[in-house]
Amino acid sequence: MMDEQERRTIEQVIAAGSPQDIGWFRFWFGDNRWEWSPEVAHMHGYEADEVTPTTELLLSHKHPEDRERVEADLVTSVRDHAPFSSRHRIVDTAGKTHHVIVVSDAVTDEKNEVIGTAGYYIDLTDIVAEQRNEVLDELLPEMIEHRAQIEQAKGLLMMTYGINAEQAFRVLVWRSQETNMKLRVLAERIIARLDELPPAAPALRTRFDHLLLTVHQDTPPT
Template identity: 60%
Template sequence: MESGATATEAATHAVVQVVGGGTPQATGSFGFWFADQRWQWSDEVAVMHGYEPGTVTPTTELLLSHKHPDDRAQVAETIAKSLRNAEPFCSRHRIIDTTGQMRHVIVLGDTMTDDDGKVVGTTGYYVDLTETFDEQRQETLANALPELFEARAVIEQAKGVLMRVYRLNAEQAFRVLQWRSQETNIKLRTLATRLIAELDSLPPAPPQVQTAFDHLLLTMHEQAGPE
C-alpha cells in the first residue's frame, strides 16, 4: 500500500485481509478407506505432524501415536465408531508433532462413496487452530468500519453455532469460518448467512445432528442460498 493511503483505506485493507482473504489457514486434507483402513494425508497434514511431505505412510497406529495422551482414547473410539457405522470421522483434539509441539486441531469429514453410491470411507480436512490472529487485525475487524456491523452480526451467529457444536472458543470458530471462506472463494458474510439459513434442516438430536452439521459446513457452498 502506498505511503499516502488514508486511514480508511488502511483499515479497509486490513479488513479485507481478515474477511475472505489474507493468508490461508493451516489446513490439509485426508482420506480414510474403511475396507483396508488405509489413510491418505496431504502434505499439509504430514507437516502438521512434523513430517517432511512424502516421507511417511500414515496408519491408524501412527495417527493415534500423535494424539495427546488425554485425547487418544476418545479419538480411537471415534475411528472405531466410524468403521462400525460407515460414517465420517470428525473430532476436535490435540496432536503432538515429532518435535514435541502440541497443536489444537479440528478434523471435519464427509462420506466418501464409490460409483454405486456405497459409502467406502471418509474424506475431509484438518484445521490447525493453534496460532492466533494478529490482534491489530482483530481490532480493525471489530471497530474500524461501522458498515461491517450488519455483516458481523450474522458472522457472530455462525461463530456461536460452531462454538457450540465443536466446543471451540470464539477465535477458533472464526478461523474455521475463514478457512471455509477461503477454501470455497465465497465471502465470509455469505457463508455465515447460508449456514444460519440451513440450520433448520438439521435433525433435532445427536448424534445425527453432528454428522449432518459437518456435511452442511463442508457442502453449503455448493447450494444456492441467501447472499
C-alpha cells in the first residue's frame, strides 16, 4: 500500500506532464514482483487493471533492437539488488513505439537492506505544444538569466540518456516541478554534484579525444 507521502509525490509527478506521460513502478527483488501505475499500463497499451505486470510481459514490449540490452540491465539489477534505469523504446499493444526513460532508486526495509527498486517511466514520445508553451512562458525569464547552468545540465542529460535537447529540457522541467525547485537551482545542484559520479571510462575518453581533434574536418552543415 502507498502511504500518503508516496501518493502526494505521485500526484505531483503526474501533474508535471500530460496524463499519459509519466507513471510510477516498483519491483520487489524477493519475489520478482512488479507493480505499475495506470499511466505505465497505458503506455504499454493496457487498461489499469487489465493485466498483472511481469518481467516477461515487460520484456515482450521492448523494441526488438533494445530488448537484449534492457534484459541484461534487468538481470544485473536483480543480481546486484541495484536500481534499474534505462533509456529505450517500448511497443504498445497497438504497435505504437514509445521512447521512454526509466529512472529509479533503491527501496530499503527497516534494517536499511535493499529489497526493491522504485521509480518512474517518462514517455518522451509526444510533446504537447500548448503545455510546452505555458511552461516556456513561465520559465523563459529564468532560462535567459541562468542559461549557462541550464544548458550545461541539459547537456549532461543528453549525453547520459542519449536524448535530444527538447527531451532533456522536459526532464529538467519535470524534476523542477516535482521537487518544487526553481529550474536554475535544480541545474546548479546537478552540476555541483558531478564529482559524485565515477570518472568516464577510458574508452569513452579516447573516443571523445578523437572527436575533439577531428571535428574541424567535418563538412559544415548547409
